[in-house]
Amino acid sequence: MMTFSRTNIKSTIISLAVIFLLITFLVPCQGAAKDYIDIDAPTFQKFPIAIAGFTKTGADDDKEGLATWFPDNLSKYLEMTGYFNIIPRKAFLEDPARSQGKIIFSDWTTIGADYLVKGQFRNQGRDLSVEMRLYDTLRGELMREKKYAGKTNDRKDMVIQFVNEILLVLTGERGVFNTQIAYVKKQGRNSEIRTITFDGSAQKQVTNYNSLTLAPRWSPDGKWISFTSYRAGNPDFYIASQKGGAGKKISSYPGLNLSGAWSPDGRKILLTLSKDGNQEIYAMDSTGGYLQRLTYDYGIDVSPVWSPDGKSIAFVSSRAGSPQIYIMDSDGRNVRRLTREGNYNTSPSWSPKGNRIAYESIVGGVFQIFTISADGTNPQQVTSQGGEHKHPSWSPDGRYLAITVKSGGVDRIAVMNANGTNIRTLCEGSNPAWSQFFK
Amino acid sequence: MTSLHYSGGQREQGIGLSRMIVLSLVIHLALLSLAVFWPTRTSSPRFTLGPVYSVQLVSLSEALLSQRQMNDPLHDLAGASLRDQSLIMKKRVTTQTAPPIRKMETKKNLSNPAVEKLRKKLGGKTSATNAESSPAANSAASAEANAQLADYYTVIWSRIKGQWHLPGGINPKDDIEAVVQVRIMKNGAITGISFEKKSGLAYFDNSVLRALKKANPLPPLPPWYRENGLDLGIRFLSSDLRR
Numbered sequence: 119m120m121t122f123s124r125t126n127i128k129s130t131i132i133s134l135a136v137i138f139l140l141i142t143f144l145v146p147c148q149g150a151a152k153d154y155i156d157i158d159a160p161t162f163q164k165f166p167i168a169i170a171g172f173t174k175t176g177a178d179d180d181k182e183g184l185a186t187w188f189p190d191n192l193s194k195y196l197e198m199t200g201y202f203n204i205i206p207r208k209a210f211l212e213d214p215a216r217s218q219g220k221i222i223f224s225d226w227t228t229i230g231a232d233y234l235v236k237g238q239f240r241n242q243g244r245d246l247s248v249e250m251r252l253y254d255t256l257r258g259e260l261m262r263e264k265k266y267a268g269k270t271n272d273r274k275d276m277v278i279q280f281v282n283e284i285l286l287v288l289t290g291e292r293g294v295f296n297t298q299i300a301y302v303k304k305q306g307r308n309s310e311i312r313t314i315t316f317d318g319s320a321q322k323q324v325t326n327y328n329s330l331t332l333a334p335r336w337s338p339d340g341k342w343i344s345f346t347s348y349r350a351g352n353p354d355f356y357i358a359s360q361k362g363g364a365g366k367k368i369s370s371y372p373g374l375n376l377s378g379a380w381s382p383d384g385r386k387i388l389l390t391l392s393k394d395g396n397q398e399i400y401a402m403d404s405t406g407g408y409l410q411r412l413t414y415d416y417g418i419d420v421s422p423v424w425s426p427d428g429k430s431i432a433f434v435s436s437r438a439g440s441p442q443i444y445i446m447d448s449d450g451r452n453v454r455r456l457t458r459e460g461n462y463n464t465s466p467s468w469s470p471k472g473n474r475i476a477y478e479s480i481v482g483g484v485f486q487i488f489t490i491s492a493d494g495t496n497p498q499q500v501t502s503q504g505g506e507h508k509h510p511s512w513s514p515d516g517r518y519l520a521i522t523v524k525s526g527g528v529d530r531i532a533v534m535n536a537n538g539t540n541i542r543t544l545c546e547g548s549n550p551a552w553s554q555f556f557k
Numbered sequence: 558m559t560s561l562h563y564s565g566g567q568r569e570q571g572i573g574l575s576r577m578i579v580l581s582l583v584i585h586l587a588l589l590s591l592a593v594f595w596p597t598r599t600s601s602p603r604f605t606l607g608p609v610y611s612v613q614l615v616s617l618s619e620a621l622l623s624q625r626q627m628n629d630p631l632h633d634l635a636g637a638s639l640r641d642q643s644l645i646m647k648k649r650v651t652t653q654t655a656p657p658i659r660k661m662e663t664k665k666n667l668s669n670p671a672v673e674k675l676r677k678k679l680g681g682k683t684s685a686t687n688a689e690s691s692p693a694a695n696s697a698a699s700a701e702a703n704a705q706l707a708d709y710y711t712v713i714w715s716r717i718k719g720q721w722h723l724p725g726g727i728n729p730k731d732d733i734e735a736v737v738q739v740r741i742m743k744n745g746a747i748t749g750i751s752f753e754k755k756s757g758l759a760y761f762d763n764s765v766l767r768a769l770k771k772a773n774p775l776p777p778l779p780p781w782y783r784e785n786g787l788d789l790g791i792r793f794l795s796s797d798l799r800r
Contacts, residue, residue, distance in 0.1 A: 153706075154736075154790040155714050160764065163722035201724040232767070256770055289727055290760045471729055517726065537726035 164203040165288055168231035168255075169193050170212065172248075176240035182270065184239050188248070188277065192235060195281040198317060199293055200518075200540030205231045226255040233261075233288070235280075246270045250280045252287060262287050294513045296556045299520050300324065300334035300343050300360075301531050301547040311345050313360065313553075316513075316533065318544045324362055333377040336360075336553045337404070338384045343551075344368070344377045355389060357404075360553075369402065369409075379423040380404065381448075388412075388422035388431065399433055401448075412450030423468050424448070425492070432456065432466040432475055443477055445492070456494045465509050468492070469516045469536075476500070476510035476519055476536075487521055489536070500538035511552045512536075520550035705779050713741075713775045717791065721768035723761070733758060733795040735765050741787045745775040753790060765793045 169189040174180050189207075196202040211225045226234050237250040247267040254261050262283050266276040282292040298313045311324040311334045324343055325331050331347040337357075344357045350367070355375040358365030369375045371393040378388030378399070386401045399413045399422045413419040417437035424431055425445075432445050440461040446453040457463040462480040469475065474489045481499065485506045490497040501507040505525035512519060516536065523532045523541075529548040534541040736754040739747050747769055755762050769791075778787055 152738075152788050152790055153710070154792055155710055156792045156794060157714065157718050157721060157768075158794040159796045160721040160723040160768075160793075161719075162725035164724045201727060256767060288760055288763075289724075290758055473730060516729070535726045539725060 164201055165233060166203045166205060166230050167196065167233040167235065167284075168205040168210065168226055168229065169196075169235045170210070170237075171207075172237040172239055174241070175238050176242055178241050178243070180241065182241075184241060184246075184273070187273070188237055188239065188250075189235075191274065191277045192250075192281060195278060195293075195295070195317070196284065198542070199281075199285060200535040201285070201289060205229055221253065221258075223253070223255045223258045226253075231255055233284075235284070241270065244269050244271075246273060246276075248273070248276050250276075252284055291515055291517070294515055294518060294555070297514060298322075298340075298360075298553045298556070299511070299531060299533070299544070300336060300551045300553065301545075302332055302334065302549045303547045304529070311343060311358075312547065313343075314531065314544050314547075318542075321545065322360075322362065324358055324360060325365060326362075327365075333549060334551045335377050335379055335387075336551055337380050338382055338554055340554050340556050344380070344387060346375060346377045376420065378421070381424050382426060382428045388424070390420045390422070399431070399450075410450075412446065413453075414450075421465055423466050425468050426470050426472045432468055434464045434466065443475065443490075454494075456492075457490060457497065458494070459497055460488075463488075467510045467512050467519075469512050470514055471516035474536075476512060478508045478510065487519065487538070500536070501534075501541075502538070503541075509549050511550050513552050514554045518552075520552050522548040522550065524548075705781065709776070709779055713772070716775060717768055717772045720771035721764065721793065723764050723795070728758075728761070728795050731796060733761055734792065735762055736790060736792045737765060737769070739769065739789055739791060741775055741778060741789060743778050743782075743785060745777040747773045747775060748786070756793075761793075761795065768793075 169192050172185050172188045174185060193204045197204055209229045211229055212222070213225075216222070217225070221234070221236070223234075232255060234253040234255050235250060236253065237248060239246060239248045245267075246269060247265065249263070249265045251260055251264075252262040253259065264280055264283055266272075266279065268276065278293075278295045282295065285291060285293045294316050297316050299316070300311060300313045302309045303312045308327075308329050309331050310326060311331055313322045313324060314320070324334070325345070325347065327347050327349045329347055329349045331345055331349070332353075334343050334345045336343055341360060342357050343360050344355065346353050347356050348354075349356075350370070352370060352372070353374050353376065354370040355368045355377055356365045357368055368387075369389065369391075371391050373392035374390060374397060376390035376397075378390060380387050381401075385404055387404050389400045389402055390397050391400050392398075394411070396416070397418045397420050398411060398415070399419045401410045401412055402408070412422075412431070413433070413435070415435060415437050417435050418441075419433055419435045419437075422431050422433040429448055430445050431448055432443055434441050435444050436442075437444075438455065441464050442458075443456045443463050443466045444453055445456050456466075456475065457477065457479075460479040460481070463477050465478045467476045469489075473492055475492055476487060476489045478485045479488045479499075480486075484504075485508045486502060487500040487507045487510050488497055489500055500519070501521070505523055507521050507523055509522045510519045511521075513533075518533050519536055520531060520533050523530050523543065528546060531544045531547045531550050532541050533544060733756045734754065735752065735756040738749070738751045738753050740749040742748055750766065750769055752762065756765075
């Protein structure tokens with residue numbers, strides 16, 4: 119009784135003291151409170167940027183027209199990112215006679231350019247040195263300056279490097295120019311795996327199997343591509359070097375051996391096998407050894423992909439009647455349904471940033487691309503144009519999606535910003551899979 | 558036995574002393590809190606936070622509106638225009654009462670229907686109090702000042718918002734926030750921009766600074782505003798999901 123009342127009094131005193139302190143300190147703060155206004159949702163506007171003609175400093179003639187080649191290509195690659203509005207050269211006010219080598223920033227702010235790129239080059243024989251600068255016209259400041267030296271053949275690399283610099287300064291991340299997209303190219307009744315660069319400039323043949331070959335997936339280090347091929351009659355699972363070559367058969371269980379995603383650490387590959395009845399998901403050591411079954415269901419379970427942290431797997435299952443996307447732990451436990459809208463949701467792809475999952479869904483009889491939060495909230499339709507939009511695959515920075523667009527009976531690979539804008543067709547083909555960054 | 562009695566007496570004494578301490582603390586507390594609360598209640602009612610504030614603002618401005626109506630009796634069409642004004646009032650409430658920690662949801666709640674309801678509810682009451690008590694004029698004046706400041710906030714809000722741009726789909730998440738402190742001079746010039754909270758993304762902070770730079774100078778402060786400059790916090794929130 120005594121101890122109780124004593125502690126009670128003690129705690130009362132302490133709490134009173136705390137209340138007293140709180141009141142004495144907080145109330146004056148509240149009295150001096152300043153007004154705040156909230157400004158939400160910036161208007162979506164691309165960065166307005168002007169790219170001035172490059173000036174020649176050397177004695178050699180500009181035979182290759184580099185004075186315009188550089189601005190043209192900087193514009194091309196900046197535009198490709200979907201974040202820039204290139205101010206047309208016709209609008210420029212700059213008068214070289216008046217500015218005399220200096221930059222009059224009001225010439226550029228007047229035409230609405232928030233940013234300005236200027237550059238100069240020196241061309242001697244096949245040697246080329248280039249200086250490029252990015253200015254903030256509003257503040258009249260130099261934001262980034264780079265010098266490149268090389269051969270005239272290296273000029274495209276110089277442009278891409280400086281575009282990456284601009285992106286880093288203005289958006290916080292470099293571009294995805296050094297990435298590739300693997301895809302399936304139909305050739306008559308057969309199909310082969312090929313790769314194409316983000317800018318569409320270079321293509322490479324990975325397989326030459328003269329058979330139906332499908333579902334390419336990259337290893338996280340970008341060295342290998344796994345896929346499924348009917349080369350030996352059965353749909354078996356193969357891995358080949360992305361540089362080409364024969365490839366190696368990894369699994370050939372009876373029935374389907376469908377290629378799924380590699381784990382982020384590259385140690386495991388998810389497969390869809392039908393050896394135990396219907397299609398189920400298995401995790402296999404990438405060396406081709408140990409196989410672990412993850413799903414046990416009467417419905418079909420396919421298209422598994424890892425979360426970027428490797429802890430979860432998204433996949434498609436027909437267990438509820440219609441194909442829907444589900445998430446489970448990497449050991450197959452704790453299955454929960456992700457998509458609840460639409461009655462045909464397939465082809466999940468998990469954003470490298472981890473927060474969203476892209477998929478395809480039938481809307482009005484046509485496939486369109488959607489994204490949904492990884493917790494199942496906020497599904498959003500990303501594409502809405504005519505034609506089928508399928509097979510989304512995220513870029514390694516999570517800012518773009520590669521998709522298959524089918525129109526007029528022809529499948530084409532396209533890339534777009536993750537919000538569905540800036541769609542750009544790359545080539546004929548389907549089932550794109552976006553690589554990691556190449557060093 | 559005696560020792561027990563003795564210790565019992567000490568116990569009583571101890572409790573008595575503690576009780577005294579508690580009592581004295583309570584009295585001190587009461588007096589102090591009275592002393593601390595009193596001046597803030599009377600001197601600066603417009604900066605106190607909470608529901609009391611918003612109710613007061615809405616009701617008093619309603620009184621103000623009726624005052625204006627009296628000043629301008631020929632204004633037969635006032636009905637419609639007043640409705641517009643009261644619409645702006647709603648914005649006032651949302652922008653001005655926003656402390657930095659407040660959630661977005663509160664703002665949504667304060668939009669049309671809720672405020673409308675509140676206004677209707679309080680409408681009769683305020684006109685009654687206004688009719689019977691003239692000393693309210695003083696506080697009405699400060700409320701008018703407050704309302705005018707809110708008008709000013711509405712103007713600069715749209716001015717700055719109109720200058721804030723970012724390319725769509727650039728933000729890695731949907732709830733990026735930066736808070737800046739600014740001082741607006743009498744002529745509307747923005748000075749002393751400083752970050753109270755950075756977003757952690759350089760390009761985002763940069764876009765905020767650009768918006769302020771493009772919006773500068775803002776319209777001059779209201780002429781009745783006596784201070785040299787107005788300190789203001791501006792919170793920039795991305796909500797990238799609204800494409």
